[in-house]
Amino acid sequence: MSLTPFKVPIVPELRKSTILSLLAKGLRTSERDLVTPRIVKVKTGVIERAEGSAQVELGNTKVLVGVKTDVGAPFRDTPDEGVITVNAELVPLASPLFEPGPPDENAIELARVIDRSIRETNAVDRKSLAIIPGSKVWVIHVDIYVLDHDGNLFDASMLATMAALMNTMLPDYEELETGEIILDRSKKTTPLKINKKVLTVNIAKIGDYLVVDPDLDEETVADTRIVVAYDEEGNIVGIQKSGPGAMSREEVLKAVDIGREAVKIYFKSLEEATGRAE
Amino acid sequence: MGKAVGVKLIDEYGRRHDGRLPDQMRPVRMRINVLENADGSALVEYGRTRILAAVYGPREPVQKFMALPDRALLRVRYHMAPFSTEERKSPAPSRREIELSKVIREAFEDIILVKYFxxxxxxxxxxxxxxxxxxxxxxVTAASLALANAGIPMKALVAGVAVGKIEGQLVLDVDEIEDGSGEADMPVAYAPDIEKITLFQLNGVLTREELEKGLDMALSAIRELVELEKRTLKEEYVSTEEV
Structure with missing residues (x-):
């Protein structure tokens, strides 16, 4: 069951009118223009125990992603492909708005939007994850951990997920005659095969304005948001309207075009942080 | 399930596996007032897809601390019956159902005049x-009808349809076989009378041009669906008056 949120941050009406009057001049409270994201910092390999990891700062929003791998059974309809799962935890230390407990609808939506973007594009080569086709495949667990919430968890989590996947090294293993797979997690030598890089741009509609990478105040006063996923060629590889309001046809198409430019900034940050030769 | 291996989904004449043209809906049926207890209800069918919607309220919230001082609280549950799918679906809410309940609720937050209640x-x-x-x-279409049937004031009626891409071609109102082997699925909900898109998702890959074309395909089908909603509502009330 989904309920109208009844625990929302109180942004004084004054704040809202400040945001709107600044937007009218092409300015924002975080001193940037409407189409530029906040400063992005991407760091990979931050958790040594994980097979891959990355931490992303997007302004004051901080997201940590860890990738763990296991050996498991493939899905029946894709016997020669590995399995990827994406889970998001809005851990209570990250915001007064988060409560302990199982993932709520916001965490589930966040994880599923990111999962779809990488799944539909085959961003991670799932065929390369078969160990014994039909019975043993790699299971890749992506766990998104929000550490500090100042808005736009989508873009920060997507960037951190992509960076962590690019940072992932599969453990060495030994195949026994019985068909059993014994992992040696002390040796990680095989990089995960990445087919495509995919990132999202979150665009908020505030009044008549469309703004890229809304911070928490902007998200709170926004009418609605649209999250668009792109590959490096500029194809649209996923969309989610998220938030209570509505958009016109023109606003949707304009948002998609604005995002297509903005995503280049994110791709550049990803490139700089990973720098892995393909 | 739903994967048509080796089956052509669009034939040489541009017909789909069930004989439809690319921009053709499945047969649509709408009925309202189908339940006794609910304040409003509707049954909607797109081909074999069948949805039952019920609306209760405005009423006192079951959990009173959730009441909002300035507006009505919306609660939406999208749920699949265990027998609705090829393989039995566990009745426990899945992550998919939780997400869809959210996006459907958000499709009505700005449509229902919640400030009145x-x-x-x-x-x-x-x-x-x-x-x-x-x-x-x-x-979404069923919810719109059930809300109207419950007499809940709305800015406009809403309807939804999905556009898919199969074998490189955009097609309207994808069914399970098409969705299972398609390259993209784009569900849209729209309120034509106020020209607002209230639900919008894309699962799959489209170019910018395909996105615009697909969106327009959905919007024009939704205009027809909302006309059908209006006719369904009017006919019900016309016949009630005659009694």
């Missing part, structure tokens, strides 16, 4: 009785 709850319960693709969009 502070401290109350409006509940929209959606049961997928049979799933054959496009359940979330048919659920």
């Amino acid at each position: 502070p401290r109350t709850a409006i509940d929209i319960f959606l049961e997928v009785l049979q799933a054959d693709g496009g359940t979330r969009t048919a659920a």
Whole structure:
């Protein structure tokens, strides 16, 4: 069951009118223009125990992603492909708005939007994850951990997920005659095969304005948001309207075009942080 | 399931596996007032996809601390019956159902005039009785009818439809077979009378041009669906008056 949120941050009406009057001049409270994201910092390999990891700062929003791998059974309809799962935890230390407990609808939506973007594009080569086709495949667990919430968890989590996947090294293993797979997690030598890089741009509609990478105040006063996923060629590889309001046809198409430019900034940050030769 | 291996989904004459043209809907049926207890109800079918919607409220929220001082609280549950799918679906809410309940609720937050009913709850319960693709969009259409049937004031009627891409071609109202082997699925909900898109998702890959073309395909089909909603509502009330 989904309920109208009844625990929302109180942004004084004054704040809202400040945001709107600044937007009218092409300015924002975080001193940037409407189409530029906040400063992005991407760091990979931050958790040594994980097979891959990355931490992303997007302004004051901080997201940590860890990738763990296991050996498991493939899905029946894709016997020669590995399995990827994406889970998001809005851990209570990250915001007064988060409560302990199982993932709520916001965490589930966040994880599923990111999962779809990488799944539909085959961003991670799932065929390369078969160990014994039909019975043993790699299971890749992506766990998104929000550490500090100042808005736009989508873009920060997507960037951190992509960076962590690019940072992932599969453990060495030994195949026994019985068909059993014994992992040696002390040796990680095989990089995960990445087919495509995919990132999202979150665009908020505030009044008549469309703004890229809304911070928490902007998200709170926004009418609605649209999250668009792109590959490096500029194809649209996923969309989610998220938030209570509505958009016109023109606003949707304009948002998609604005995002297509903005995503280049994110791709550049990803490139700089990973720098892995393909 | 739903994967048509080796089957051509569009034939040489541009017909789809069930004989439809690319921009053709499945047969649509709408009925309202189908339940006794609910304040409003509707049954909507897109081909074999069948959705039952019930609306309760405005009424006192079951959990009173959730009441909002300035508006009605919306509660939406999208749920699939265990027998609605090829393989039995566990009745426990899946992650998919939780997400869809959220996006469907958000499709109505700005449509229902919630400010008229502070401290109350409006509940929209959606049961997928049979799933054959496009359940979330048919659920939006059913919810719109049930809300109108419950007499809840809205800015406009809403309807939904999904556009897919199969074998490189954009097609309207994808069913399960098409969705299972398609390259993209784009569910849209729209309120034509106020020209607002209230639900929008894309699962798959489209170019910028395909996105625009697909969106327009969905919007024009939704205009027809909303006309059908209006006719369904009018006919019900015309016949009630005659009694």
